[in-house]
Amino acid sequence: MAAAIQIRNLTKEYHxxxxxxxxxxxxxxxxxxxxxxxxxxxxxxxxxKTTTIKMLLGLIFPTSGEASxxxxxxxxxxxxxxxxxxxxxxxxxxxxxxxxxxxxxxRLFGLSEKxxxxxxxxxxxxxxxxxxxGRTLRQYSKGMLQRIGIAQALINDPKLLFFDEPTxxxxxxxxxxxxxxILRLKxxxxxxxxxxxxxxxxxxxxxxxAIIHKGVLRTTGHVSDLLxxxxxxxxxxxxxxxxxxxxxxxxxxxxxxDGQVTIWESDVNQVDEIVDAIRAAKGRLVSLTPERxxxxxxxxxxxxxxxxxxxxxxxVAHED
Amino acid sequence: xxxxxxxRGTFGEAIRKRIGLYVLFTTLIxxxxxxxxxxxxxxxxxxxxxxxxxxxxxxVIKSMAFGIIVLAGLVLSIFLSFDLIPxxxxxxxxxxxxxxxxxxxxxxLGKFVGTSLALGVNIALMxxxxxxxxxxxxxxxxxxxxxxxxxxxxxxxxxxxxxxxLSLVVSRNINVAVCFAIYIMGMVSEFWQDVAKATPVPYIQxxxxxxxxxxxxxxxxxxxxxxxxxxxxxxIPSPSQDVFxxxxxxxxxxxxxxxxxxxxxxxxxx
Numbered sequence: 001m002a003a004a005i006q007i008r009n010l011t012k013e014y015h016x017x018x019x020x021x022x023x024x025x026x027x028x029x030x031x032x033x034x035x036x037x038x039x040x041x042x043x044x045x046x047x048x049k050t051t052t053i054k055m056l057l058g059l060i061f062p063t064s065g066e067a068s069x070x071x072x073x074x075x076x077x078x079x080x081x082x083x084x085x086x087x088x089x090x091x092x093x094x095x096x097x098x099x100x101x102x103x104x105x106x107r108l109f110g111l112s113e114k115x116x117x118x119x120x121x122x123x124x125x126x127x128x129x130x131x132x133x134g135r136t137l138r139q140y141s142k143g144m145l146q147r148i149g150i151a152q153a154l155i156n157d158p159k160l161l162f163f164d165e166p167t168x169x170x171x172x173x174x175x176x177x178x179x180x181x182i183l184r185l186k187x188x189x190x191x192x193x194x195x196x197x198x199x200x201x202x203x204x205x206x207x208x209x210a211i212i213h214k215g216v217l218r219t220t221g222h223v224s225d226l227l228x229x230x231x232x233x234x235x236x237x238x239x240x241x242x243x244x245x246x247x248x249x250x251x252x253x254x255x256x257x258d259g260q261v262t263i264w265e266s267d268v269n270q271v272d273e274i275v276d277a278i279r280a281a282k283g284r285l286v287s288l289t290p291e292r293x294x295x296x297x298x299x300x301x302x303x304x305x306x307x308x309x310x311x312x313x314x315x316v317a318h319e320d
Numbered sequence: 321x322x323x324x325x326x327x328r329g330t331f332g333e334a335i336r337k338r339i340g341l342y343v344l345f346t347t348l349i350x351x352x353x354x355x356x357x358x359x360x361x362x363x364x365x366x367x368x369x370x371x372x373x374x375x376x377x378x379x380v381i382k383s384m385a386f387g388i389i390v391l392a393g394l395v396l397s398i399f400l401s402f403d404l405i406p407x408x409x410x411x412x413x414x415x416x417x418x419x420x421x422x423x424x425x426x427x428x429l430g431k432f433v434g435t436s437l438a439l440g441v442n443i444a445l446m447x448x449x450x451x452x453x454x455x456x457x458x459x460x461x462x463x464x465x466x467x468x469x470x471x472x473x474x475x476x477x478x479x480x481x482x483x484x485x486l487s488l489v490v491s492r493n494i495n496v497a498v499c500f501a502i503y504i505m506g507m508v509s510e511f512w513q514d515v516a517k518a519t520p521v522p523y524i525q526x527x528x529x530x531x532x533x534x535x536x537x538x539x540x541x542x543x544x545x546x547x548x549x550x551x552x553x554x555x556i557p558s559p560s561q562d563v564f565x566x567x568x569x570x571x572x573x574x575x576x577x578x579x580x581x582x583x584x585x586x587x588x589x590x
Contacts, residue, residue: 061589
């Protein structure tokens with residue numbers, strides 16, 4: 001299947017004219033997103049997520065490297081006919097009603113009046129704003145603005161969508177509605193590049209994820225592969241001190257509290273050895289349970305593996 | 321096509337701005353009140369005892385009304401446009417527009433056209449108020465006054481263009497200050513030409529020539545003096561060739577400013 005997004009050595013540097021020095025917001029990023037995938041783009045604040053999206057959409061310009069969207073170079077005006085973008089906490093012309101706003105964006109795509117009318121009706125219904133068609137955006141709640149934001153992104157029936165924090169600050173109902181909408185888009189075969197801090201959502205809806213930190217891509221892969229590295233949790237009691245010391249040497253991680261030892265081990269062969277050691281020391285094996293890692297665990301591990309960001313290295317502009 | 325779509329959006333936003341409404345209503349009130357000031361200024365004067373008193377009153381009305389329109393137009397043209405693009409960037413509205421198949425020059429031009437339309441509505445209402453007031457006083461519909469209003473409108477459109485251009489390169493405060501400076505410098509454009517001719521110092525000569533060429537001659541747009549003092553409006557040919565030439569001058573300047581703004585915006589990161 002052809003790649004919807006192809007990024008090669010994409011770099012963005014900012015030069016501090018006043019104080020001197022450079023800040024690298026995105027550093028040699030390489031990434032491929034296949035058509036029809038929901039791709040989760042993760043990273044802490046200031047990691048370079050929004051900067052990457054803005055480069056891909058031609059809002060800012062890369063210092064070096066190249067990228068293509070739907071086979072066309074970034075900035076190509078024709079490619080934009082098939083692309084959509086929902087920025088984080090967007091503001092729209094608030095004197096317009098929802099249908100007027102969608103009409104405004106539909107005109108930017110050169111859609112005929114008939115097509116616009118049909119799409120607007122369908123999208124207003126899809127995002128659940130049929131009850132508010134007469135209201136101006138000034139009277140919309142944050143959740144309603146996010147819904148109309150998604151509707152404007154879908155007005156051109158795009159093939160490739162960029163959503164930046166689509167569920168940020170929403171109440172649980174709106175959050176679930178938008179997550180379900182993303183799943184429906186996935187069913188329709190659309191490619192979605194999703195930047196989000198809601199890791200449980202990403203885990204639920206994404207096929208692949210990438211984690212970026214301090215502008216550098218730290219890890220990427222299929223969600224199922226990343227989560228496959230599960231571990232066993234072994235709980236035992238009644239172990240003598242020398243056996244505890246031996247187990248500590250064998251295990252990935254171990255807690256010893258009030259005579260109860262909890263061991264985490266990801267290597268299956270090592271698990272057998274640990275169980276044998278417990279039995280040999282006449283200890284009592286309380287439980288042996290498989291523990292599945294979450295995307296949150298992987299995210300935290302990936303981000304913590306790198307040194308903390310110094311204050312002077314934080315980006316001044318284009319923070320996520 | 322997209323230019324027009326963006327212009328419509330900008331127009332809708334501009335005519336709802338509070339500052340626009342405040343300035344428009346204040347101006348309309350002052351134009352109406354100018355009749356009162358005119359009669360007060362004529363009372364007790366020598367003119368009040370002569371047959372000329374009616375003419376003097378009309379002259380004062382026109383003079384005051386044009387002055388108010390200039391002041392209001394100046395404020396409106398700068399304050400409706402200096403924040404248009406920066407606020408779209410701050411609020412991220414621009415992301416949802418430029419990520420669509422919109423050329424950057426279409427966006428800049430759309431903003432300019434939308435603001436010009438909003439200015440047009442405001443200035444047209446002020447012009448109509450002036451015309452009605454003079455009609456009530458003289459019983460004559462002095463349509464040449466509209467030529468004066470049109471040229472004033474063109475100078476405001478040009479200032480709005482400068483403000484949009486400056487908003488791409490300087491901060492909001494500097495933009496407002498520079499726009500007022502351009503207006504003042506443009507009003508004394510001939511002065512720079514005189515300085516260039518008179519001074520023997522080469523660098524002052526160069527600076528004066530630069531000021532004369534780089535800043536539009538705003539004074540060109542002010543034909544109001546002859547309109548204010550005309551005794552019989554039928555004596556003045558309308559519209560004169562000068563009006564067309566000055567209008568063309570204004571339109572060419574607008575085109576230059578928009579080309580420059582589009583060129584800068586094409587490489588601007590948002």
